[in-house]
Amino acid sequence: MTVTPLGIPRRLLEFTIDDEKTRVPEGSTLLDACRAAGKDIPTLCHGDTLTPKSTCRICVVEVEGSRTLVPACSRKAEPGMAVRTDTARVRHSRRIVLELLASSTDLSTTPKAAEWIKKYEAKPDRFGPDAARPGEGPRVDNDLYVRDYGKCVLCYKCVDACGEQWQNSFAISVCGRGFDARIAVEHDGPLAESACVYCGNCIEVCPTGALSFRSEFDMRAAGTWDESAQTATATVCAHCEVGCTLTLHVQDNEIVKVTSPHDNPVTHGNLCNKGRFGHQHVQNRD
Amino acid sequence: MDLHFGAGGPTDDERAAVDELLGPPTSSWEGADRRDADLRWARGGRAARGRRHLLLPGLHAINDRVGWISAGALTYLCRRLTVPPAEAYGVATFYAMFSVEPRPATVLRVCTDLACAAAGASDLCAGIESRLGRGVQVERSACLGLCERAPAALAIKAGDPVRTAVSAPATVQEAVLAASSPDSAPEEPSPTTAVPQAGDPSLTLLRRVGVVDPSSLDDYRAHGGYAALRRAFELGPAGVIREVTDSGLVGRGGAAFPTGRTWQAVASQPDHPHHLVCNANESEPGAFKDRVIMEGDPYALVEAMTVAAYAIGAHRGHLYLRGEYSRAAHRMQHAVDQARARGLLGDDILGRGHAFDIEIRRGAGAYVCGEETALFRSLEGHRGEPREKPPFPGETGLFGRPTVANNVETLVNVLPILAMGAPAYAMIGTERSTGPKLFCVSGSVDRPGVYELPFGATLGEVLRLAGVRDGLRAVLLGGAAGSFVGPDELDIPLTFEGTREAGATLGSGVVMAFDDTVPLPRLLLRIAEFFRAESCGLCVPCRVGTVRQEEALHRIGERTGAAAADDIALLREVGRAMRDASACGLGQNAWNAVESAVDRLGMYG
Ligand SMILES: Cc1cc2nc3c(=O)[nH]c(=O)nc-3n(C[C@H](O)[C@H](O)[C@H](O)COP(=O)(O)O)c2cc1C
Ligand code: SF4
Ligand code: SF4
Ligand code: SF4
Ligand code: FES
Numbered sequence: 001m002t003v004t005p006l007g008i009p010r011r012l013l014e015f016t017i018d019d020e021k022t023r024v025p026e027g028s029t030l031l032d033a034c035r036a037a038g039k040d041i042p043t044l045c046h047g048d049t050l051t052p053k054s055t056c057r058i059c060v061v062e063v064e065g066s067r068t069l070v071p072a073c074s075r076k077a078e079p080g081m082a083v084r085t086d087t088a089r090v091r092h093s094r095r096i097v098l099e100l101l102a103s104s105t106d107l108s109t110t111p112k113a114a115e116w117i118k119k120y121e122a123k124p125d126r127f128g129p130d131a132a133r134p135g136e137g138p139r140v141d142n143d144l145y146v147r148d149y150g151k152c153v154l155c156y157k158c159v160d161a162c163g164e165q166w167q168n169s170f171a172i173s174v175c176g177r178g179f180d181a182r183i184a185v186e187h188d189g190p191l192a193e194s195a196c197v198y199c200g201n202c203i204e205v206c207p208t209g210a211l212s213f214r215s216e217f218d219m220r221a222a223g224t225w226d227e228s229a230q231t232a233t234a235t236v237c238a239h240c241e242v243g244c245t246l247t248l249h250v251q252d253n254e255i256v257k258v259t260s261p262h263d264n265p266v267t268h269g270n271l272c273n274k275g276r277f278g279h280q281h282v283q284n285r286d
Numbered sequence: 287m288d289l290h291f292g293a294g295g296p297t298d299d300e301r302a303a304v305d306e307l308l309g310p311p312t313s314s315w316e317g318a319d320r321r322d323a324d325l326r327w328a329r330g331g332r333a334a335r336g337r338r339h340l341l342l343p344g345l346h347a348i349n350d351r352v353g354w355i356s357a358g359a360l361t362y363l364c365r366r367l368t369v370p371p372a373e374a375y376g377v378a379t380f381y382a383m384f385s386v387e388p389r390p391a392t393v394l395r396v397c398t399d400l401a402c403a404a405a406g407a408s409d410l411c412a413g414i415e416s417r418l419g420r421g422v423q424v425e426r427s428a429c430l431g432l433c434e435r436a437p438a439a440l441a442i443k444a445g446d447p448v449r450t451a452v453s454a455p456a457t458v459q460e461a462v463l464a465a466s467s468p469d470s471a472p473e474e475p476s477p478t479t480a481v482p483q484a485g486d487p488s489l490t491l492l493r494r495v496g497v498v499d500p501s502s503l504d505d506y507r508a509h510g511g512y513a514a515l516r517r518a519f520e521l522g523p524a525g526v527i528r529e530v531t532d533s534g535l536v537g538r539g540g541a542a543f544p545t546g547r548t549w550q551a552v553a554s555q556p557d558h559p560h561h562l563v564c565n566a567n568e569s570e571p572g573a574f575k576d577r578v579i580m581e582g583d584p585y586a587l588v589e590a591m592t593v594a595a596y597a598i599g600a601h602r603g604h605l606y607l608r609g610e611y612s613r614a615a616h617r618m619q620h621a622v623d624q625a626r627a628r629g630l631l632g633d634d635i636l637g638r639g640h641a642f643d644i645e646i647r648r649g650a651g652a653y654v655c656g657e658e659t660a661l662f663r664s665l666e667g668h669r670g671e672p673r674e675k676p677p678f679p680g681e682t683g684l685f686g687r688p689t690v691a692n693n694v695e696t697l698v699n700v701l702p703i704l705a706m707g708a709p710a711y712a713m714i715g716t717e718r719s720t721g722p723k724l725f726c727v728s729g730s731v732d733r734p735g736v737y738e739l740p741f742g743a744t745l746g747e748v749l750r751l752a753g754v755r756d757g758l759r760a761v762l763l764g765g766a767a768g769s770f771v772g773p774d775e776l777d778i779p780l781t782f783e784g785t786r787e788a789g790a791t792l793g794s795g796v797v798m799a800f801d802d803t804v805p806l807p808r809l810l811l812r813i814a815e816f817f818r819a820e821s822c823g824l825c826v827p828c829r830v831g832t833v834r835q836e837e838a839l840h841r842i843g844e845r846t847g848a849a850a851a852d853d854i855a856l857l858r859e860v861g862r863a864m865r866d867a868s869a870c871g872l873g874q875n876a877w878n879a880v881e882s883a884v885d886r887l888g889m890y891g
Contacts, residue, residue, distance in 0.1 A: 055825050055826065058826075074674050092863060096862075100827065103834070130837070131834065171372055177822055178819065178829060186370075187375055195370065195372065
């Protein structure tokens with residue numbers, strides 16, 4: 001989570017990125033520093049409201065003296081570091097990571113995936129037609145949201161959002177191990193029999209579209225989902241006196257999903273089930 | 287945290303197994319009958335989190351009693367410990383020894399890993415499967431750490447108490463007997479049989495194995511035991527750390543870290559408590575030295591941990607012992623209990639005012655839990671997944687506290703260091719690799735076992751000592767995470783610097799010899815299978831890369847030359863990314879053996 005603390009200004013550290021001197025406040029990650037320096041670092045498991053587990057490894061950079069590459073999203077900047085963001089080694093790992101991901105996961109709704117695959121010249125087909133895939137179908141077991149784990153890159157963001165980092169519901173976890181690892185509720189059952197409170201905060205952080213509003217899922221299936229035809233309207237949730245900021249995404253006069261701004265100091269993008277899904281009542285109220 | 291528990295309850299057996307570990311429940315929230323007092327009962331926050339570390343022992347308790355972990359049993363355990371059921375399910379499904387699906391009470395694990403494969407494990411497995419009915423689940427297992435007696439099989443029969451029996455070297459008949467009635471299976475041979483040099487007066491680390499009675503504290507003391515701890519008390523904590531630093535001792539667990547430095551780092555941390563962890567997860571294929579020490583000289587480890595704890599200012603020691611090592615676990619537990627009863631563990635050790643105790647925790651089948659940060663997560667009751675370093679364990683380790691994590695062999699080296707003094711110890715071995723070293727020699731040799739030699743012995747000397755057979759084709763140094771060297775490289779000195787210069791690695795001291803009757807492509811495939819199966823799944827390069835590596839080796843099969851070239855190129859590219867971008871040593875080393883087979887042995891060429 002990148003929270004800028006108020007109060008005493010933090011000490012500045014000096015180090016180099018691609019041979020250019022840079023200064024960032026103590027505690028900054030290399031990703032913060034690289035982005036401040038205008039470098040284009042791809043990220044998947046990093047989210048602006050969460051502390052990343054650094055699982056995807058697409059953000060790796062080279063740090064002088066380090067045996068391996070390091071994930072920019074979690075490594076803290078240190079004075080005197082020499083960081084390189086676009087060496088052959090870095091590009092190689094990013095390309096392979098993209099090939100491994102795209103050969104095992106449906107990235108069709110992952111923003112920027114196609115762009116990165118092109119940029120890094122990744123060829124996911126090279127592993128042949130028999131390359132193993134988890135082969136999960138979408139789980140449509142409730143009216144509010146769909147879990148399509150064939151699109152999941154196991155970034156752990158939904159688990160962290162549902163658990164200790166935000167929601168404290170702990171309804172989902174990673175289960176299994178290695179290539180068989182999956183996101184699941186207890187006993188891998190349906191959502192309705194779990195601790196899920198339908199806050200949708202996992203959907204908010206999912207970087208791949210593996211988790212989506214039922215409305216979006218159905219419209220995509222019907223071929224009617226069209227982001228260019230959608231408007232986003234800011235409003236305030238009327239369900240309780242907290243008054244969370246909502247963004248209503250509307251297509252053809254229908255609310256198709258509800259989000260909240262990640263930089264909002266109250267919600268950080270999180271809502272409760274009334275804010276997230278309560279519009280269904282609005283719409284049903286004719 | 288507002289937890290939601292499913293409706294299903296435990297069976298009587300499951301409840302009894304959990305209650306035996308945790309005591310009876312105290313309120314209906316924990317699953318007891320409802321009483322008035324429950325209305326005033328609350329446990330949340332810190333108190334609840336404080337019990338999370340009991341999750342793994344709880345899962346063991348259920349699995350040991352029933353053979354698998356049902357939804358009702360898991361829910362009951364979660365209630366007792368205030369753990370979210372989804373997380374507990376994630377933990378239960380992480381470990382190879384647990385099952386959340388019903389299965390027979392008896393599981394027979396037949397090792398099909400490197401040494402056992404070379405000793406005919408696949409025929410053994412087929413024979414066993416044709417003889418055993420559905421009452422026993424036969425599983426093909428990763429290395430069981432019994433390579434000196436390959437091929438090996440381990441039977442585990444759930445019940446009260448759980449029974450285990452080892453059959454090694456196994457025949458179909460003996461393995462079937464072990465599985466069908468573990469109680470009447472013949473006793474395992476003494477650990478002495480794993481030490482061909484036993485009784486040799488020049489031994490240091492292994493000198494008591496096969497000489498002392500491993501159950502007797504008196505016998506241990508009669509053979510020099512507890513002299514090192516007395517010496518430690520004379521030196522004081524800073525003096526002990528100085529000796530260990532001056533001795534040049536370097537960790538034997540694979541990462542080759544200077545031990546004195548890590549101890550000093552923790553000792554000087556103002557944040558308390560400090561923790562000591564002994565890493566006895568020993569799951570590297572080909573490694574079995576830690577098992578032999580724990581089975582043959584268990585008090586040495588108890589004493590060594592006590593010295594280490596005194597030096598770093600820790601009052602709690604955690605021995606994380608590989609789940610499959612049941613004899614080692616029994617002997618260590620007995621030794622810890624005896625030491626406690628005699629005032630050698632507890633509040634006031636030897637009347638010197640130092641308080642220290644050891645808790646033994648069983649792993650549950652996960653190689654990755656040997657990685658120190660994964661080991662801490664496992665001990666804390668979470669999935670055994672590594673985390674990014676820094677911060678290093680010396681600063682943020684077990685339960686977020688400054689922690690020293692050392693290998694078994696590293697720790698027992700501290701005893702001779704204190705006994706002979708740092709200068710004398712540093713004279714053993716070479717300048718940069720000091721002291722004696724244990725080697726786990728197996729495969730195509732006449733006398734497999736653990737060998738102790740001063741650092742500096744060459745690969746050829748070690749192999750000759752073990753009676754290497756004719757027709758040597760390759761030696762795997764350092765285990766599955768290590769690398770192959772050829773028969774023309776036997777003059778490599780087995781030191782940290784010598785192996786590094788040769789572009790190989792010493793790892794944890796595994797030396798596996800393979801003669802030309804062993805099909806190398808099959809071995810490589812087995813290594814690839816091992817990494818795929820043991821990847822924790824956290825990071826993409828390893829989670830998917832190990833699968834693509836195994837697929838490519840399958841495709842190549844016995845092909846060579848141009849017919850294999852494309853897949854070799856692919857392996858190289860995936861391997862390079864696994865090495866560069868994986869989060870922990872498992873993924874970073876998953877391609878070492880394959881790479882060395884291609885580049886040094888000329889395989890597929
Ligand atoms: C996948 C993996 C498995 C490991 N397994 C073990 C093990 O079983 N025992 C061990 O002592 N160290 C193991 N290590 C090394 C530990 O992380 C750590 O470096 C070691 O316990 C430190 O102790 P030392 O300094 O005494 O060697 C493993 C490392 C990795 C990456
Ligand atoms: S909707 Fe909320 S409670 Fe349910 S799984 Fe997602 S984050 Fe957890
Ligand atoms: S469902 Fe989405 S947020 Fe959750 S792990 Fe998968 S990709 Fe990440
Ligand atoms: S390298 Fe492999 S074992 Fe290590 S964290 Fe990544 S997936 Fe897990
Ligand atoms: S964005 Fe850094 S590892 Fe995923």
